[in-house]
Amino acid sequence: MERNEPCWCGSGKKYKKCHMAMDEKIALHAEKGEIVPDHSMIKTPEQIEKIRISADLNTAVLDHVAAHIHAGMSTAEIDKLVYDFTTEHGGIPAPLDYQGFPKSVCTSINNEICHGIPDESIILQEGDIVNVDVSTILDGYFSDASRMFCIGEVSERARRLVRVTEECVELGLKEAKPWNHLGDIADAINSHAKANGYSVVEDIGGHGIGLEFHEEPWVSYVTPKGSEMLLVPGMMFTIEPMINEGSPDFFIDEDNGWTVYTEDDGLSAQIEYMVLITEDGAEVLTK
Numbered sequence: 666m667e668r669n670e671p672c673w674c675g676s677g678k679k680y681k682k683c684h685m686a687m688d689e690k691i692a693l694h695a696e697k698g699e700i701v702p703d704h705s706m707i708k709t710p711e712q713i714e715k716i717r718i719s720a721d722l723n724t725a726v727l728d729h730v731a732a733h734i735h736a737g738m739s740t741a742e743i744d745k746l747v748y749d750f751t752t753e754h755g756g757i758p759a760p761l762d763y764q765g766f767p768k769s770v771c772t773s774i775n776n777e778i779c780h781g782i783p784d785e786s787i788i789l790q791e792g793d794i795v796n797v798d799v800s801t802i803l804d805g806y807f808s809d810a811s812r813m814f815c816i817g818e819v820s821e822r823a824r825r826l827v828r829v830t831e832e833c834v835e836l837g838l839k840e841a842k843p844w845n846h847l848g849d850i851a852d853a854i855n856s857h858a859k860a861n862g863y864s865v866v867e868d869i870g871g872h873g874i875g876l877e878f879h880e881e882p883w884v885s886y887v888t889p890k891g892s893e894m895l896l897v898p899g900m901m902f903t904i905e906p907m908i909n910e911g912s913p914d915f916f917i918d919e920d921n922g923w924t925v926y927t928e929d930d931g932l933s934a935q936i937e938y939m940v941l942i943t944e945d946g947a948e949v950l951t952k
Contacts, residue, residue: 675711730814740782833854848888851886914929
C-alpha cells in the first residue's frame with residue numbers, strides 16, 4: 666500500500682500511521698523463511714470489538730452451566746441449559762447443526778477426548794470429570810471456550826490431570842505474545858504435560874476464530890519451540906490442548922461419527938481459552 670492511503674484494517678487512519686510498521690516487520694520474518702499470517706488472519710479493531718461481545722456471552726453461558734451442573738443430571742440437560750441461555754440472550758449455539766452435529770454443546774466425560782454428544786441416557790456420576798465446550802454466534806461473530814468440571818468428589822488421579830491441564834494452558838498463554846511463534850505455545854504445553862507423565866493429542870488442535878467457527882491457523886500443541894506461524898497483533902485463536910493420562914492415540918465412535926475416545930481407555934482433559942494477540946501479550950476473550 667501507499668503510505669498515505671487509508672489502512673487496510675478499516676481504522677480510518679493512514680497506512681503509515683497504522684499497520685505499515687507491523688507489515689514491514691512481518692515481511693522481514695517472511696524473508697527469513699518463517700511462516701507468517703496474511704491480512705485475513707488479522708482482525709480489525711471493529712471486528713475485535715464485536716467478537717468481544719460474542720465472547721462475553723460465551724463466558725456467561727459457561728458460568729450458567731457452572732452454576733447448575735451436578736451429579737444426577739443428564740448431559741441433555743446441559744445441552745438445554747446452553748441452548749436456552751444462548752438463545753434468550755440473542756445468540757446461536759455454534760455447534761448446533763455444524764457439519765451435522767446434532768446438539769448445542771459438546772459434553773465429553775472421562776475417557777472421551779472431545780465432541781461428546783449430549784444425551785438423555787448419559788447421567789453425570791459422582792467422580793466424573795467432564796469437559797463442557799461452548800461456542801457462540803452473536804450478530805454473526807463467533808466465540809469458543811471450554812471448561813473442565815469435577816463432579817462431586819473425584820479421585821486424586823482425575824483431579825491431578827485436570828490441574829495439570831489447566832497449568833498447560835496457562836503456560837501456553839504466557840508464550841502467546843507478538844513475534845513469538847505458535848510452536849512456542851506448543852512447546853510450553855507439551856513439555857509440561859510430558860514432565861507430569863501425560864501425553865498431548867497430536868492430530869486434534871486449536872484454530873483461528875472470530876469471523877467463522879474455524880479459521881486459519883490450525884494450532885498444534887506438539888510442535889517445537891520457534892516453529893509454526895509467527896504471532897502478530899490482531900491474530901485470534903484458541904489454546905485448547907487435550908491432555909491424556911496415557912497414550913495420545915484415539916478413535917472416533919463409529920456409530921455417531923463424532924465422539925473421540927482415548928485408545929487405551931485412560932482419562933482425558935481439555936481446557937480451552939480464546940485469545941487475541943495484542944501489542945504486548947495476549948488478551949483472553951473467553952475461557
